[in-house]
Amino acid sequence: MEYILQPWPWYISGPCIAIIMFLLLYFGRTFGMSSNLRTLCAIGGAGKRVEFFKFDWKSQRWNLVVVLGAIFGGFIAHYFLSNPINMDLSEATINDLTALGFNDIGQSLLPPELFSWDAVFSIKGILILIIGGFLVGFGTRYAGGCTSGHAITGLSSLQLPSLVAVIGFFLGGIIMIHLIYPILF
Amino acid sequence: MGKYIKFFVVGIFFGIVLVKSEAVSWYRIFEMFKFQSFHMYGIIGTAVGTGIILLMLSKMNKVKTTEGNTLRVPLKERGFTRYIIGGTIFGLGWALCGACPGPMYILIGTGAFSISIVILAALLGTYAYGLLKNKLPH
Numbered sequence: 001m002e003y004i005l006q007p008w009p010w011y012i013s014g015p016c017i018a019i020i021m022f023l024l025l026y027f028g029r030t031f032g033m034s035s036n037l038r039t040l041c042a043i044g045g046a047g048k049r050v051e052f053f054k055f056d057w058k059s060q061r062w063n064l065v066v067v068l069g070a071i072f073g074g075f076i077a078h079y080f081l082s083n084p085i086n087m088d089l090s091e092a093t094i095n096d097l098t099a100l101g102f103n104d105i106g107q108s109l110l111p112p113e114l115f116s117w118d119a120v121f122s123i124k125g126i127l128i129l130i131i132g133g134f135l136v137g138f139g140t141r142y143a144g145g146c147t148s149g150h151a152i153t154g155l156s157s158l159q160l161p162s163l164v165a166v167i168g169f170f171l172g173g174i175i176m177i178h179l180i181y182p183i184l185f
Numbered sequence: 186m187g188k189y190i191k192f193f194v195v196g197i198f199f200g201i202v203l204v205k206s207e208a209v210s211w212y213r214i215f216e217m218f219k220f221q222s223f224h225m226y227g228i229i230g231t232a233v234g235t236g237i238i239l240l241m242l243s244k245m246n247k248v249k250t251t252e253g254n255t256l257r258v259p260l261k262e263r264g265f266t267r268y269i270i271g272g273t274i275f276g277l278g279w280a281l282c283g284a285c286p287g288p289m290y291i292l293i294g295t296g297a298f299s300i301s302i303v304i305l306a307a308l309l310g311t312y313a314y315g316l317l318k319n320k321l322p323h
Contacts, residue, residue, distance in 0.1 A: 129299070
């Protein structure tokens with residue numbers, strides 16, 4: 001039990017994610033989390049105005065069930081299968097975040113500086129979450145997939161478009177963290 | 186209803202793995218893009234490595250899906266522009282809010298409800314892409 005309560009090492013977690021991908025393929029589906037955003041738009045009636053959302057969203061219900069399971073899994077893992085969070089982040093990361101003005105680094109999954117309600121209700125805080133989320137939604141659909149669809153499924157099946165997309169993911173991430181963060185914080 | 190249970194179970198497993206591996210954490214994403222820890226690279230690397238082996242084995246053994254078809258991965262359309270530009274836009278957002286689409290949902294389960302703002306914004310971004318799709322280079 002103690003092994004489960006501890007954070008899981010990468011060499012356990014990675015293969016588990018591959019098994020999840022494989023199970024979904026084995027069930028005749030595929031592993032793609034950002035597709036659900038399109039499905040939710042379609043359920044909300046976006047298909048009446050925009051061609052892109054005019055599809056049989058009911059055929060995608062299985063994927064929304066995966067999402068519901070994932071939410072429940074997150075609940076179980078966080079409230080029943082975890083010791084109090086104290087992440088083993090690298091020394092360099094802690095130093096860099098301290099320099100940017102972050103406190104209590106790694107004591108929770110998300111930094112209170114960005115996700116506490118105090119932060120959310122500040123102009124800067126809410127803009128960060130809204131712009132970040134918008135870019136994720138726009139970019140994943142433009143690229144036709146996210147980490148699950150391109151980085152895990154696409155690379156596992158040796159598809160060149162997914163490699164290009166993953167290079168893009170890192171290009172964007174590096175620009176944000178190395179060039180834009182120093183301006184933001 | 187019964188046919189959905191297996192998807193629910195896979196989802197639960199997915200949620201547990203991503204929380205226990207700390208891949209849902211903003212801090213781990215920051216650390217990854219700073220190249221300051223092997224952790225996230227280890228996760229993605231072993232996931233892809235295991236995935237390649239599983240897909241090769243299933244191809245060699247002609248594994249059928251539960252629906253009776255040959256197991257195969259849907260092929261991405263050929264192209265370059267959409268993948269590099271779209272990927273970069275996603276990367277900017279991923280690093281800014283520290284969550285890709287899977288973790289966004291999972292974090293709700295961990296009680297981090299402010300992430301729902303990110304999800305709503307992601308829906309808006311997806312809608313905006315749908316609106317502009319035909320005007321964008323692909």
